[in-house]
Amino acid sequence: DNAEDHSEITLLKSGEVTMVVPLSIDGISQFGDGSRELFIKSSCYSVLTVDMRDCGQTISWMFSSEPKSISFSVVYQESADTPVEQTKVLIPLTRCNSHEETVQGQLKVRHPGHYILIFDNSFSRFISKKVFYHLTMEKPVIYDGSDCS
Template identity: 70%
Template sequence: STRTGDTTTEDADDLSLVVQDAEIYLLKSGEITLTVPFSLDEVSLFGEAPRELFIKSSCYSIIPITVPEAGHTISWLFSSEPKSISFGVVHREANNGPLEQSKVLIPLTRCNSHKETIQGQLKVRNPGTYTLIFDNSFSRFISKKVQYHLTVKKPIICD
């Protein structure tokens, strides 16, 4: 007898290997312009001045932040010129683990960061590497310049 419309759990597992997050696919097969890694301590010493990140047309750049323990809050501000940029955040617990084990925390989203400053924050729930992705792969001819600022807040511990 043939059954239709019923997938076994084995079939579902096979599907998940084929379907991959756009963010992970980009990190694996996209063309990278720059990687600017930070430790949590380096972010805490960031200072007031924004930094600049360059993203070539059809490419992406990343800012991996290594976080040794949970509890901190990472915040960011950024703007882009001359046009929009896509932004997302992924987390990988094992720094040398496969990219496929990364978890998408903020899916890549096109931001009008050329018109307004984009800000956001993330509560660190697990140690590992939190990678901020600035994606310009949708733009075939125009390179982008991103001004960004990062801060970190330590958890408040009450006795």
């Protein structure tokens, strides 16, 4: 399975990014109930990068988009120095009808590092999009070390 086959990797390497929003666990815990807005120009993508120091936690997200759909992906990058080719695609790029219903998902953090939530609008040549997103962090109830590998 060659990294060249992954549209997510190609996007990160050669796509045009509109916004990069760095988030920490502390930042997410202070999110409150409201949604935040992410702007994505036509033919571009935007990302939320979540810096995870520990494993065992679960990142949950919900988002909606307007106008029209958006593509969503999650990739894992071990550190800021890790080349894009060595990032791991956790959730392949999926076109979401997030303009019609709120999309929800979650991911268990198995390794420390950067978890990059990609909102891709590169398929849209003329229409810029807004994504309204909300993230939450759930810590494991009992920590016994078994979640880390």
